[in-house]
Amino acid sequence: MVEYVFPPAPQASVAIERSAARFPVRRIFCVGRNYAEHAREMGHDPQAEPPFFFTKPADAVVDSGSTIAYPPATSDFHYEAELVVAIGAHGRNLSTDEANGLIWGYAAGNDLTRRDIQAAAKAARRPWDMSKGFDRSAIIGALRPGPIGDATIRCTLDGEVKQDARLSDMIWPVEAVISYLSALVELAPGDLIMTGTPAGVGPIARGQTCRIDIEGLAPAIVSVI
Template sequence: MTSPLFELPAIPMIPVNGEDNAFPIGRIFCVGRNYAAHAAEMGHEVDREAPFYFTKSPANAILSGSETAYPPGTENFHYEMELAVAIGKPVFRATAQQAWDAIYAYGCALDMTRRDLQIRERNKQRPWDLGKDVENAAVFAPLTKAGDWSPLDATRIHLAVNGDTKQDATLEELIWKLDEIICHLSGFYHLRPGDLIMTGTPAGVGPVVAGDQITGGIDGLDPIRLDLSAAE
């Protein structure tokens, strides 16, 4: 049998409340501009034609409570607090009911972004990878199984930097609801167990610097935390 030339770093698995086994990360899909106020603060109008997506590499995922260095190549590193949906069943061209049935669990997540690089590449009509797919920039808190929590419209989603609240909204503000996202995305991909969908961030995004502590939460789910150390 052929052996690998070298070992790759292990991709973290996300703890699941009430389970001895953890959720292995397969693919990470991210929904762009899914809160109207956030779209406005980024200079865009709401687009109800269809959701759009970008991806993050599973190798760039870390768990809540981690400490990571301020990333290279940026002077404008932003936080984005999000609800993550963990897929637990194969689904393709889903109906609304199949979409809900495919959800295994929910959790808090951070989509950390080199905003200056994202905007630079976007203005040149280039992909956003340098801005979005950043090492240690997909952060996940422990998951709560779908049978134990529901994403109600009134559910609060919030984030603070060094204890100062920066984002504060409810899930009612989602432009594309969770079943709509899964129905649409499953028309282009065979979604499978291990896939994660980060569903977008509310208004109030902004920069952080080395030494900052980011904390966030969604009512009823495990909170999330990320500490930033000095650049390497």
């Protein structure tokens, strides 16, 4: 029996629709600029580069319906509506056809971002870690096993629509994202992939509630105080 010098942290996990069981989270990978209009609104050419990735810690996960504190060290705190893909099998160097076999299910998610810290990091050519991987920065709705199809993805802030697109607007579809990522790391059960956000990202203020809806999935809702 392994003895630790202090109790290990609780296992991060995500709710599953219509189940008391939960999905254990191993790692969270995020795809940057996977919608053309979002790439343009951030000042980039959507055709100029292959997929690139950043990460969030597993314990950044927050269940839908939670209330979180406005994060420290920012005055420009943003929402980003995203489709989340849950990985349920091991895989390395996969083709796009093989990639489907790794998918356990899907969820709606919100990739919360400290945009001012990200902008400063970009300007200084430094890593984005503290703009993306801070505490309670990954709001994820309940996972649903099975296929998703070409669904709508929408973000509302206090009921006002801020982002509205379709999953087919992705530059790199889910299978292509999984295939590309599997050439960089071996994917494993418990990995989550946040697949990028459409145009329309913007700030959340204290007292506001942000809701991410993807057709066919449970919403990802968060309130900020």
